[in-house]
Amino acid sequence: MHETALIDGVLAAIPYAGKLGVTARLDKNGTLTCTLPFHENHIGNAQLPALHGGGLASFLEITSVLQLARQQAAIQDIKTPEDLRHIVPLPVNVTVQYLRSAGALPCYAEAKVLKLGRRTSTVFCQTWQDDETKPVTSMTGVFIQPKS
Amino acid sequence: MTQTELVFPTLPGIDITPVFQDSRSPMGQHIGLVYMGFGDKRICTGLKWDDSLVGNAETGVLHGGVVTAMIDETAGGASVLATDYKFSVATIDLRVDYMRPAQPRQNLYCTAYIYRLTRRVAFFNAEAFHDDPTKPIAVGTGTFMVGANDSVPDLLGSPFRASQDEGDSHA
Numbered sequence: 001m002h003e004t005a006l007i008d009g010v011l012a013a014i015p016y017a018g019k020l021g022v023t024a025r026l027d028k029n030g031t032l033t034c035t036l037p038f039h040e041n042h043i044g045n046a047q048l049p050a051l052h053g054g055g056l057a058s059f060l061e062i063t064s065v066l067q068l069a070r071q072q073a074a075i076q077d078i079k080t081p082e083d084l085r086h087i088v089p090l091p092v093n094v095t096v097q098y099l100r101s102a103g104a105l106p107c108y109a110e111a112k113v114l115k116l117g118r119r120t121s122t123v124f125c126q127t128w129q130d131d132e133t134k135p136v137t138s139m140t141g142v143f144i145q146p147k148s
Numbered sequence: 149m150t151q152t153e154l155v156f157p158t159l160p161g162i163d164i165t166p167v168f169q170d171s172r173s174p175m176g177q178h179i180g181l182v183y184m185g186f187g188d189k190r191i192c193t194g195l196k197w198d199d200s201l202v203g204n205a206e207t208g209v210l211h212g213g214v215v216t217a218m219i220d221e222t223a224g225g226a227s228v229l230a231t232d233y234k235f236s237v238a239t240i241d242l243r244v245d246y247m248r249p250a251q252p253r254q255n256l257y258c259t260a261y262i263y264r265l266t267r268r269v270a271f272f273n274a275e276a277f278h279d280d281p282t283k284p285i286a287v288g289t290g291t292f293m294v295g296a297n298d299s300v301p302d303l304l305g306s307p308f309r310a311s312q313d314e315g316d317s318h319a
Contacts, residue, residue: 015202016211025188041178047299052175054217093245
């Protein structure tokens with residue numbers, strides 16, 4: 001399966017990602033960057049304003065799942081869209097750090113698979129807004145693969 | 149199957165004053181979070197299952213991020229309650245363990261409790277469950293910064309204030 005089709009297929013299978021408006025883009029170097037567009041619905045504190053911590057955690061988890069599914073596909077012989085169900089990981093736990101207040105701007109995220117396994121994998125993910133060197137949140141997540 | 153109305157389950161040994169109030173944060177409203185009760189340093193919330201909140205279209209189970217968002221806001225509410233509405237709060241960090249698979253098309257409930265409060269940090273634990281509080285779908289733990297910024301704490305509305313003012317013995 002083509003990688004872009006795979007990423008689109010996994011994203012389309014997550015209705016909640018659609019509700020948040022999350023999109024994914026693969027650049028020439030193979031780097032996957034996800035975007036959480038700014039929307040008033042994503043605000044947690046309207047006075048500041050600041051994005052909701054839970055919305056950001058959701059974005060981190062979606063980005064991590066996409067990145068991990070990509071790399072699972074490479075080791076699990078994925079041929080058809082139906083095979084995708086075998087590679088979409090399930091979260092065991094996530095730990096989120098809120099490093100800076102996230103303002104009324106789009107958020108971007110990149111994830112790195114620290115350990116890729118057939119049973120469990122560990123992923124690290126960061127989000128930033130206008131300055132890539134100043135992450136607003138980071139997350140480490142442990143995921144298991146569904147039984148195929 | 150039609151969605152059932154939200155009815156907060158009884159928490160064994162814990163007194164909860166019922167309220168029914170939509171979340172006051174835009175994100176909370178976006179996912180349909182409802183404040184359902186409060187107790188000593190504790191907030192209870194509920195969330196109706198909705199197909200837009202699903203994490204896997206094939207199974208119909210709520211996305212993990214929805215559970216995390218619910219725990220984050222419930223714990224934020226508990227932090228505001230535990231600090232007598234005097235301070236704004238912001239999440240410092242948060243860990244969520246997904247203990248067992250959520251069931252498709254089931255409403256979710258959450259309770260968060262502030263187990264330690266210092267001048268600058270509120271420490272919470274939280275559980276999310278369907279009908280049985282002793283079988284949590286997810287447990288969360290983390291910290292909130294107390295007095296994080298100059299905004300007026302607005303997570304909780306008038307039902308909480310009214311009932312607190314009446315019986316305020318530690319002012």
